Amino acid sequence: xxxxxxxxxxxxxxxxxxxxxxxxxxxxxxxxxxxxxxxxxxxxxxxxxxxxxxxxxxxxxxxxxxxxxxxxxxxxxxxxxxxxxxxxxxxxxxxxxxxxxxxxxxxxxxxxxxxxxxxxxxxxxxxxxxxxxxxxxxxxxxxxxxxxxxxxxxxxxxxxxxxxxxxxxxxxxxxxxxxxxxxxxxxxxxxxxxxxxxxxxxxxxxxxxxxxxxxxxxxxxxxxxxxxxxxxxxxxxxxxxxxxxxxxxxxxxxxxxxxxxxxxxxxxxxxxxxxxxxxxxxxxxxxxxxxxxxxxxxxxxxxxxxxxxxxxxxxxxxxxxxxxxxxxxxxxxxxxxxxxxxxxxxxxxxxxxxxxxxxxxxxxxxxxxxxxxxxxxxxxxxxxxxxxxxxxxxxxxxxxxxxxxxxxxxxxxxxxxxxxxxxxxxxxxxxxxxxxxxxxxxxxxxxxxxxxxxxxxxxxxxxxxxxxxxxxxxxxxxxxxxxxxxxxxxxxxxxxxxxxxxxxxxxxxxxxxxxxxxxxxxxxxxxxxxxxxxxxxxxxxxxxxxxxxxxxxxxxxxxxxxxxxxxxxxxxxxxxx
Ligand code: DGT
Ligand code: CA
Ligand code: CA
Numbered sequence: 039x040x041x042x043x044x045x046x047x048x049x050x051x052x053x054x055x056x057x058x059x060x061x062x063x064x065x066x067x068x069x070x071x072x073x074x075x076x077x078x079x080x081x082x083x084x085x086x087x088x089x090x091x092x093x094x095x096x097x098x099x100x101x102x103x104x105x106x107x108x109x110x111x112x113x114x115x116x117x118x119x120x121x122x123x124x125x126x127x128x129x130x131x132x133x134x135x136x137x138x139x140x141x142x143x144x145x146x147x148x149x150x151x152x153x154x155x156x157x158x159x160x161x162x163x164x165x166x167x168x169x170x171x172x173x174x175x176x177x178x179x180x181x182x183x184x185x186x187x188x189x190x191x192x193x194x195x196x197x198x199x200x201x202x203x204x205x206x207x208x209x210x211x212x213x214x215x216x217x218x219x220x221x222x223x224x225x226x227x228x229x230x231x232x233x234x235x236x237x238x239x240x241x242x243x244x245x246x247x248x249x250x251x252x253x254x255x256x257x258x259x260x261x262x263x264x265x266x267x268x269x270x271x272x273x274x275x276x277x278x279x280x281x282x283x284x285x286x287x288x289x290x291x292x293x294x295x296x297x298x299x300x301x302x303x304x305x306x307x308x309x310x311x312x313x314x315x316x317x318x319x320x321x322x323x324x325x326x327x328x329x330x331x332x333x334x335x336x337x338x339x340x341x342x343x344x345x346x347x348x349x350x351x352x353x354x355x356x357x358x359x360x361x362x363x364x365x366x367x368x369x370x371x372x373x374x375x376x377x378x379x380x381x382x383x384x385x386x387x388x389x390x391x392x393x394x395x396x397x398x399x400x401x402x403x404x405x406x407x408x409x410x411x412x413x414x415x416x417x418x419x420x421x422x423x424x425x426x427x428x429x430x431x432x433x434x435x436x437x438x439x440x441x442x443x444x445x446x447x448x449x450x451x452x453x454x455x456x457x458x459x460x461x462x463x464x465x466x467x468x469x470x471x472x473x474x475x476x477x478x479x480x481x482x483x484x485x486x487x488x489x490x491x492x493x494x495x496x497x498x499x500x501x502x503x504x505x506x507x508x509x510x511x512x513x514x515x516x517x518x519x520x521x522x523x524x525x526x527x528x529x530x531x532x533x534x535x536x537x538x539x540x541x542x543x544x545x546x547x548x549x550x551x552x553x554x555x556x557x558x559x560x561x562x563x564x565x566x567x568x569x570x571x572x573x574x575x576x577x578x579x580x581x582x583x584x585x586x587x588x589x590x591x592x593x594x595x596x597x598x599x600x601x602x603x604x605x606x607x608x609x610x611x612x613x614x615x
Contacts, residue, residue, distance in 0.1 A: 039115045041085050046111045047078030049120055050104075055135060056123040058142035059149065073100045077108065085112045130156035138186050147172055161187050165515040185278070196234035197279055198513055199580050200543035203228075205279055206238055209257050216253050218246040220288045225298035229350045231583030233513060233546045237280040239298050247285035254283045290322045293333035296340075297321035303355035304348075311343050311359065319343070351550075351586040370586040371565075373579050375598040378407035381452065381475050381506060381538065381566035386431060387412040387421055389570045393431070394438050399572035401445040407601045409473045410435060411450035414462040416479075423451065425467040432470070446601050448472040452506060457481045459495025461502070468501040473608055475538070475566075477506035478519070486520040493526050497533045503608050504564050504596075505530060507540040507547040515544070523552060527559040534607065536562040536596045541581025542574070553588020562596045562607070 054070035057063075076099050077084065088094055094105055111117050127149070133156060134145045148154040151172055152163050163169050164184040170177050188195055197205075206224045213222040219242055223229065226239030242250050247269045254271055255263050264272040269285045286294040297305060297320065312319040317326055323333025324342040332342035340347050345362040349370055352358040361367060383389035384396055391399070393410060400408035412431065413422040423431065428451065435447050450473040454462035461468070461476065468474050476496050484492065496502060508526070509518035530537060537556045540547045545568070548556065556563055565581040567574050585595065592598045596607060605611065 041112050041115055043077050043080050043084055045115070046084065046108055047074040049111055049117050050074035050077065050107075052132070053117065053120050053123060055132060055142045056120070056127065059127065059131070059146045060123070061146060069101065069104065073097075073104045073108075076100060084108065088112055128155035133157050134160060137183070137190055139183060144174070147174070157187060157190060161191060162512075162515045165512075194236070195278060196236050196514070197277075198234060198543050199228070199231065199546070199583070200577065201277075202235045202238060202279065205259075205275060205277065205281075206240075209238075209240065209254070209281065212253055212257060213240065213242055213250060216242075216244070216249050219244045219250060221291060223295065225295060226300060229299045230301065230353055231351050231580070231587060233549060233584065237282060240281060240283045241291075241294055241298050242283065242285045243288045243291040243294070244285055245288055250285050251283070257281075284321075286321065288334075290333050292335040292337070292339050293319070293323045294321045295336050299350050299353060301354050304353040304359070307355045307359050308343060311345075315343065317342065349586065351583060352589065354587075368589065368591050371582060371590050371592045371595050371598060373582045375592045375595065376405075376565060376578060376582070377600060378405045378409075378446075378597050378604070379567050379569070379575065379578065380407075380409040380448070380450070380473055380504060380564050380597055380604075381411050381540070382408060382569045383412055383452075384410060386427070387423065391572050393434055394441065395572055396569065397438055397442045397445060397447055399575060401442045403575050405445055407446040407448055407604065409448035409450040409475070411452040411473065411475045414451055414453040416454040416456065416462040422454070422462070425463060428463075428467060428471070450475060452477055454479055455492060455496040457484070457492065459492040459498075461496060461499055465500060468499075471501070472605070472610055473503050474501045475504045475506045476502050478510055482510055482516070482519045484519070486522060489519055490522040490525055493521060494529050497526075497529050497535050502533065502535055504536045504538055504566075506538045506566070507542075507545050507568070508537055509547050509549075509552065511547050511549075512544050513546060518547075523555060524559070527556055527561050530556075530561045531559055534609075536564040536607070539563050539565045539581045539585050539590075540568050541565060541577045541579075541584075542568045543577055543580055546580060546584050548584070548588075550584050550587030553585050553590055557588060557590055557594050563590055563594055564596045566597070 050070045051074045054067050054074065057067045076097060084094065094109060107117055131145065131149060134140050148160060152168055154160050154163055164180060164187060167180065169175050169183065170180040206228065210222050210224065213219060221243040223241050224238055225241045227235045228238055244250050251266065251271050255266060255273060257273065259275045260273045261276045262274045264274060271283045273281050275281065284298060309319055312324065317324055323330040324339055325331065332338035337347050340362065345359065346366045348358050348362050348367060379400065382396055384393045385391060397408060415422040415424045432449050435449050439447050449471045451463065451471055452475045455476050455478050456462060511518040537548060539553060553563060563585055565578060565585055567578050569575050596604060
């Protein structure tokens with residue numbers, strides 16, 4: 039076997055890396071590093087020298103012990119010590135060393151402190167901001183590292199809807215103030231409320247584009263201007279998010295909105311339909327020959343094609359066009375339709391606000407009801423509640439109810455579904471509550487059949503009301519666990535269990551496709567904030583977005599119902615608080 043000096047050096051380097059990750063004696067580590075360097079730079083082939091002379095030349099700086107290792111490698115191509123060290127660690131741990139800026143010491147910290155095994159694990163930790171708290175790391179180094187890891191994973195970066203919304207707001211506000219601007223809208227996937235967006239597409243209706251473009255490229259937080267023409271421009275913000283601008287004539291606003299809202303698939307289907315009718319459609323309007331017949335409003339564009347108006351959330355070419363040809367589409371659920379929230383947390387577990395603060399915030403939002411659903415005891419890292427804590431909280435709820443007139447506080451729990459499908463609290467602890475939200479927080483890796491069975495069993499429990507964040511995904515960070523969704527939905531219908539559309543920006547779970555399935559299976563949706571702070575009730579709009587993308591109407595949503603109807607669904611007799 040041909041063994042180069044460089045091969046020997048590489049093995050020594052790997053040994054040094056692993057010894058360092060292990061936290062071994064620094065002198066020993068240095069001996070391997072030095073040997074790697076010296077052998078790697080040795081001018082003649084060690085293997086040939088040994089073959090020709092029968093002996094290894096004396097290599098300065100390399101001790102006896104390492105001499106033996108060099109011989110071993112030259113003869114076999116392997117080193118038993120390296121194989122042994124490798125077996126002490128997860129197989130892909132050392133892949134982390136290939137990420138710019140990461141050496142063995144940092145890899146050791148990730149492995150020891152966070153249990154990270156590979157690049158994907160590191161990525162999840164970065165997305166969850168678990169790295170920023172480690173010694174030697176802060177928010178900035180975390181962000182830099184995340185970018186390197188993304189590059190390594192070959193991810194095309196997409197942004198959470200909430201993040202995109204944050205960046206979009208000041209840009210829109212500024213553009214709306216520019217003289218001559220009739221309208222400024224974010225089109226694209228953002229307007230369709232996709233769970234993530236690739237870039238922002240800003241559409242401005244103005245018959246005087248110059249000042250709009252000037253203001254746009256001067257937006258706060260611009261890192262680079264990618265392109266600038268007379269009516270369009272693209273910028274990249276410091277966060278990496280790209281923003282495209284198109285300024286269009288006021289008379290074309292409707293047609294431009296349709297075109298730039300997309301989706302691409304929807305546009306293509308519209309174009310085909312237009313051609314069948316002998317029409318032409320583009321971002322300036324709908325035309326018969328050269329004569330414009332529609333384009334100022336979106337309604338006019340759809341009408342010219344013989345369609346009723348299609349809400350942006352449905353524009354994915356998933357049957358909406360055929361449906362709109364038959365008549366008006368069903369009215370989709372709106373944020374204003376929500377009468378309450380059935381999943382929220384307080385400081386008693388991992389929330390950041392007190393029960394009273396949460397209740398007052400919900401009252402301020404005009405809710406009729408708010409369910410307090412802190413975690414059950416199994417989630418020890420958040421000090422989950424045992425039965426006696428639940429009683430204590432029930433008393434607190436009774437007291438606070440008087441301070442929030444008009445709002446009914448519901449006593450609830452987010453109870454853990456254990457691996458075997460039992461719940462983390464006994465039935466008699468749950469029976470005293472108004473609402474039981476069940477969720478999975480562990481053992482995400484069970485097989486499809488085990489995971490499904492686990493959930494079906496949990497739903498058999500008499501007090502199980504709402505299945506929370508049913509697929510367990512974390513956007514960009516954790517894939518959904520594997521379940522037979524249809525079976526679970528059918529069980530949910532049979533057991534009068536509602537499926538949650540968790541509106542937390544990192545979850546948006548279930549997604550639109552599952553929402554549509556739930557609707558088709560006759561399972562009610564509960565669009566919940568899962569709020570851990572008073573500010574998070576505002577996230578409900580993102581949950582509503584997913585539900586709308588899944589064709590959900592007001593009648594499909596549990597918490598669009600009155601308190602009385604909700605209590606009756608939960609199997610409770612209405613009692614006025
Ligand atoms: P994203 O940014 O990846 O989240 O997704 P979108 O849908 O925002 O896509 P984007 O930004 O590439 O383009 C914005 C809209 O412009 C898109 O939804 C539809 C329209 N559009 C873009 N490219 C084409 C195209 O090649 N043909 C047609 N008909 N429309 C297009
Ligand atoms: Ca876009
Ligand atoms: Ca774009």
